[in-house]
Amino acid sequence: MADATTNAVTEARGPKPRRVFSSTNIIIYGTLLVVCLYYLLPLYVMIVTSLKGMPEIRLGNIFSPPVEVTFQPWVKAWSEACTGINWDGLSRGFWNSVQILVPSVIVSIAVASVSGYALVNWRFKGSEAFFTILIFGAFIPYQVMIYPIVIILRDTGGFIGDVTGTNFRLMGSIWGLVIVHTIFGMPILTLLFRNYFTSVPEELFKAARVDGAGFWGIYFKIMLPMSLPIFVVAMILQVTGIWNDFLFGVIYTKPETYPMTVQLNNIVNSVQGVKEYNVNMAATLLTGLVPLTIYFISGRLFVRGIAAGAVKG
């Protein structure tokens, strides 16, 4: 018996036993824990502070939970805070941002996906050169293009206004910013879609052509249903990118049409009176809510899409 037991212990069989508290595990989980704390602590401080009243904040214990929970800072941030010349909080900026975001995301993804599809499956003379130029565009610093775009928006908007006899303007309007976001999203999105469509077998495209589907038929009936993950990736990139944009927002719009980020800046950096930390925290959290929600909803698809696009390039 004794022999048999020693044999069973020494002879390797089945899954290899693993120790829970091995040095590797301690290092891995220890590092993860520290990194988690590093990122989550500021968020915790923000949430806690936004729920405190000003007297409590003045006590200085930034880590302590609120003694008296109040939602007043959130209400103030949303509808009463001063954002420059107006006193209606972030609500106006939120709706401006939504009005900028929705058409920009839809138009840029629509154009980029069709371009990517055409670049892969319907090569035309110079399509490679076209693609190279497009990608090159991604490396030109934004700052170089800011003033030319101001002029372009001003003149084209003014021209359209003159022709139609209306007061139409692009510069300072939401539509001007939509156009800017669409154009600046083009290089990276086209690259994303092109790489994804390259990974779709060419024979599928050929089969669809033999089956009599044309350019749009193949796009809508074959390619589109196959590429949901990459559309989600593109959507996340665009939503977060456009929502978080500050530079274009502050340049190409005016106070009535400022996006939420610009208004947030105005609230936080306003210099009159007391610094209302709780209102600032609430306003910041409100502004960050949209990208956060998007990540939570579609995180899984995002990873899948990124992985799928990365296989072939």
Next chain:
Amino acid sequence: MGNTTTHADIEFEMPAASKQSVSVSVKDLDLRFGSLQVLKNLNLDIHEGEFLVLLGSSGCGKSTLLNCIAGLLEISDGQIFIKGRNVTWEEPSERGIGMVFQSYALYPQMTVEGNMSFGLKNAGLPKSEISERVSRASEILQIEPLMKRKPAALSGGQRQRVAIGRALVRDVDVFLFDEPLSNLDAKLRADLRVELKQLHQRIENTMIYVTHDQVEAMTLADRIAIMKDGIIQQLASPDEIYSKPANLYVADFIGSPAMNLLKGVVANGTFTAHGVSVPLSGYDFEKPFEGPAWFGIRPEHVAIGDAANASDTQLTVKAEVVDPLGSDTLVMARLSDERFWLRISGQSKVKIGDELKIGFSAVDASLFDQSTEIRL
């Protein structure tokens, strides 16, 4: 040289069963990608109901030719006729072809039924007609229980059946197969090969089939076109390709193990190489020839032992390698400093180092000019 590249002179060799009218005709086809010429002045006539196999190693242009016929590649020069209609400028869907691909190319988000009816919907056929055709094709291919499944839920063989079904419902004159069995495992490949043959016998459409597998080519084809570097080397029945290869490339390409080739000289009705002399009285020369030549003999045409007594040339060789295959055994010997393969019965007990008496005759052989590599 009657059976190389040209097309007009093949018809007398057609199997009796097939009709004589031309189904697909390729005239003076050129295809260039930039400076790279893939297909060169290619002419090919395929008869109605014929099963033509395009055979060649990878990069020979066989798939490219098929894509040109399908209209999936724009040709640089020449014309393509299908059923007497010039389809050179027509879209693939307008040409009256159905195509089956190596990777199946089923639309992953559609059911089997959706895959098969996609082309018909695009053509704007009435619903009743679509369902009738789809059910008929699924009956022929025995895939009715799979109609509601998606391609991901099918095995390789089932997927390829569906892909064939998708071509079948189109009710076209010509079917194009681009290495349809290459992605399947060996057993399934053999099964589906037989099914394809039966399908052809049943529906009697013209079929053009691209493969690099000579077994598929030999078993399926009415005629085989062997391609190399964008040129058809020989277009003939499997039997003729095997027994009378038009040039050295075809002789070497077809058959496994390959034809034994000896380098020597033809003079005074005798082929002479180092250590070998073969009287050529039985050989059917295309035209009289003297000079440097290749002498080719297939391993199974070499007689062993007492059977060799009847042959024109008799020799003794030493077995260097013995490959038992079960049904027969391959033996490698050396003759005139070249590897010389023999195919003998699987029952015979030959060991490495054994002395073997062998014999062969010029009747079974193929001779090629050494400079042009064309059959003599």
